[in-house]
Amino acid sequence: MSLQERSATERIQEARELYVSRGIGAASIVVERAEGARIWDVDGREYLDFAGGIGCQNVGHGDAAVVAAIHAQADRYLHQCFMIGAYEPYVEVCRRLAELSPCVGEQQKSILVNSGAEAVENAVKIARYATGRPAVVVFDNAFHGRTLLTMSMTSKVLPYKKGFGPFAPEVYRAPAPYPYRGVSSDDSIHALETLFKNGVDPASVACVVLEPVQGEGGFVVMPDDFPARLLDLCAEHGILYVDDEVQAGMGRTGPVWAIEHYGVEPDLLVSGKSLGGGLPLAGVTGRAEVMDAVHAGGLGGTFGGNPLACAAALAVLDIVSDASFRARSEAVGAAMWKRLARIAAANPAVGEVRGLGPMLAIELVEQTPDLAKATLDAARERGLVLLSCGGYGNVIRLLAPLTISDDDLERGLDILEEALADASGRAR
Numbered sequence: 001m002s003l004q005e006r007s008a009t010e011r012i013q014e015a016r017e018l019y020v021s022r023g024i025g026a027a028s029i030v031v032e033r034a035e036g037a038r039i040w041d042v043d044g045r046e047y048l049d050f051a052g053g054i055g056c057q058n059v060g061h062g063d064a065a066v067v068a069a070i071h072a073q074a075d076r077y078l079h080q081c082f083m084i085g086a087y088e089p090y091v092e093v094c095r096r097l098a099e100l101s102p103c104v105g106e107q108q109k110s111i112l113v114n115s116g117a118e119a120v121e122n123a124v125k126i127a128r129y130a131t132g133r134p135a136v137v138v139f140d141n142a143f144h145g146r147t148l149l150t151m152s153m154t155s156k157v158l159p160y161k162k163g164f165g166p167f168a169p170e171v172y173r174a175p176a177p178y179p180y181r182g183v184s185s186d187d188s189i190h191a192l193e194t195l196f197k198n199g200v201d202p203a204s205v206a207c208v209v210l211e212p213v214q215g216e217g218g219f220v221v222m223p224d225d226f227p228a229r230l231l232d233l234c235a236e237h238g239i240l241y242v243d244d245e246v247q248a249g250m251g252r253t254g255p256v257w258a259i260e261h262y263g264v265e266p267d268l269l270v271s272g273k274s275l276g277g278g279l280p281l282a283g284v285t286g287r288a289e290v291m292d293a294v295h296a297g298g299l300g301g302t303f304g305g306n307p308l309a310c311a312a313a314l315a316v317l318d319i320v321s322d323a324s325f326r327a328r329s330e331a332v333g334a335a336m337w338k339r340l341a342r343i344a345a346a347n348p349a350v351g352e353v354r355g356l357g358p359m360l361a362i363e364l365v366e367q368t369p370d371l372a373k374a375t376l377d378a379a380r381e382r383g384l385v386l387l388s389c390g391g392y393g394n395v396i397r398l399l400a401p402l403t404i405s406d407d408d409l410e411r412g413l414d415i416l417e418e419a420l421a422d423a424s425g426r427a428r
């Protein structure tokens with residue numbers, strides 16, 4: 001084929017093969033531009049985006065206020081390093097996070113970093129320093145990142161851990177509740193109590209880290225009673241409760257933070273993904289005594305809390321904390337739930353529809369990735385970008401912008417329904 005006959009997608013994918021490490025998972029779409037819930041590829045094909053760059057576009061691609069804030073900041077300065085030249089957007093993001101914090105304690109403080117993994121690492125560093133204890137307790141199906149410590153905390157072996165050991169020490173794991181697969185809150189609490197007898201002295205545990213809705217692990221929603229029971233267990237042993245809301249936070253489940261559904265006040269909150277509206281920003285928030293425990297200079301980094309990302313975050317925080325955003329996202333969640341329930345009722349391959357607010361997924365009965373993968377491929381052919389998740393890759397998750405229009409939502413759900421029916425060989 002001559003050079004002219006290759007599509008732009010083919011040309012870029014060929015160059016990708018040559019120059020980009022295969023260790024990075026390969027995308028099928030090469031993006032030209034994006035707006036709201038839509039993306040266009042370099043060959044002019046239009047897609048509905050129910051992935052949002054893995055949950056980073058809760059307010060939609062290219063929100064006008066977010067883009068204007070980035071432009072205004074770009075005209076002033078791009079980088080200072082907050083430890084060298086302080087700047088107000090960083091302080092303002094921390095002030096807004098304090099106002100919105102679900103954590104226990106009067107005065108709330110934050111640090112800002114570049115990624116969810118870096119934020120989780122810092123939450124552990126802070127918890128270790130504040131308690132003087134080394135150990136960390138995490139759960140089955142957890143995803144906390146890909147750095148050495150957070151990879152060690154992450155549960156799934158392939159692709160996240162295989163070949164990358166040795167892992168960080170002092171990370172202990174217990175089963176998380178997973179009602180659809182037979183693990184209850186009682187089972188999980190009992191396993192933690194057993195872990196504290198047979199695995200690790202609870203007096204040496206700095207923190208437990210839990211996602212209120214496990215994201216990469218399969219959109220597994222923690223049962224109503226579990227966070228409160230976990231918090232009680234933490235209180236009994238002087239352990240800090242770290243709430244990892246990198247994926248479930250920033251309005252994804254309706255309220256700004258998913259933990260608000262549970263009426264529980266964690267010690268530390270980890271935020272990320274949609275916080276920066278598409279720019280890299282993540283944070284750790286908690287009460288001043290804990291956040292101030294570390295010596296000056298013990299936390300930080302060159303780019304953490306970059307001014308552009310902070311300017312974007314201030315606009316995003318305004319949007320997601322507004323009552324109208326929550327009302328809209330709850331309406332989106334209700335419409336999705338109704339349709340997913342209908343899809344499940346018509347297709348025995350679907351085992352469960354679950355989620356919290358608009359953070360919804362369907363789990364397929366078979367614990368293999370095949371049908372989910374075929375559905376994602378069929379959906380993409382029809383113009384919808386979807387993601388799978390779960391320990392077996394058999395969960396299809398919806399991470400559409402929560403600002404999506406009714407028409408785009410309906411069309412995306414139509415495509416999902418068709419794609420799943422086709423992939424599972426069922427007539428519609």
Ligand code: PLP
Pocket residue numbers: 054114115116117118120143144145146211215216244245246247248272273
């Ligand atoms: N924690 C949770 C719950 C996540 O879902 C993720 C990413 O998917 C992370 C941490 C890591 O975030 P990042 O990829 O920004 O390092």
